[in-house]
Amino acid sequence: MYQRDYLVRMIEEMAAILGKAVGLREQSERIDVLHELDELMQKRFRINGGLADRLTADDLQRLFTRNGAIHADELQAFAYLLLERAKLEYESDLRLQSDPSSARPADGVYLHPHPQLAEVEASYIQRLSKALTLLLEAMLQGSDRRLVPAQQRALEALELLKMVRLDDRTLHRLWRWHETDRRYAEAEDALFRWLQSHETQSHGTQDHEAADEMEGREYLPVDGRESADGTYLTLSERIRAAEAFYDRLSAFDDAQLEQGGLPRDELQEGLADVVHFRHTAIRS
Incomplete structure (x- = not known):
């Protein structure tokens, strides 16, 4: 019961932060929301967005494996957070692509370099694929799908990735999940x-x-x-x-x-x- 209550509180925090992202027009506001998501990720999972980008899906999955068992509900919540973060990062990078002046300087340095469109798309695909792989694994391990709209998000991610060649680990999980x-x-x-x-x-x-x-x-x-x-x-x-x-x-x-x-x-x-x-x- 304690673990479930903990996850419910974390998901409520996540929803509150994501609610702020709806309808944002200013780039600085998007960056603020991304910072809040990273802070939540660090507080609840002891990992930040930058490290999540660098680690593979297998590496991330191992962080949620204890005594040989995957903590499916935690992994599901983490994967859901990664999916939402990927979307915000993509929107932020697209805004920078179209309007480099929208980046907010911090101590005289822009928070993000001006990304090329191909790099933006590649980063989004990589983040989306990684989050999808983890979300599929969580559901295969019996996660409680009532906690977050896991199936809906997985299907949405698959639609976005329908023209992308998915890697082996994702295809294998996708087959078993279906x-x-x-x-x-x-x-x-x-x-x-x-x-x-x-x-x-x-x-x-x-x-x-x-x-x-x-x-x-x-x-x-x-x-x-x-x-x-x-x-x-x-x-x-x-x-x-x-x-x-x-x-x-x-x-x-x-x-x-x-x-x-x-x-x-x-x-x-x-x-x-x-x-x-x-x-x-x-x-x-």
Whole structure:
């Protein structure tokens, strides 16, 4: 109960600060709100915005892991704060891009250099992707989604990132999240993006372990525990994970599949694509 009360108070503080950002026109006011968010982050999580930018999603997740268990509600609140901070930083940087004189000097030095638009977009994508990865992990770990609008924010972030190639850890979590929430069509889409990302990263080079592993090694189902975040799995392991996904869904009745957006005929088509993918991997 104490932990929940603590999180509720923190979320109330966050909401009060974010409420100040609505309709702001002055750049100095945006910077003030960003400073308040950073102060809240430092007070509640002992980390500031600059450090959050420098650390990877895996590094940040480890900060919320104690005795091998992820504190999902805390991680969710932190990821939500990162998403809101990313939006404010983006708006602030865009304002500087269009009007460099709007930056407020502090002791004769501008708080932010005049950013180039490409850098602004790249920073926003990086922050958004990192926050999304953490938010997905928090929900997969059973966070209380009543505390913050986690699912809504995740879907909004995905819409903003729809033209961006997400990294392995995000795609792996995205696939599992959609499946857990019974959005089977979206899960299938994320799964194939995760499968194909291995080929993209290897630039078409041969997966030398594929044939040996397909023939000889006992397979352990991939559910995110055995494989950590799915980043370092070989192509053969990914294909087996995909086959296990279709095995799980094949056990559902037609009504459940249709409710999840993946009718049985489309399920069979997807499985056939995985089988083709598997045979191609062995031949290559």
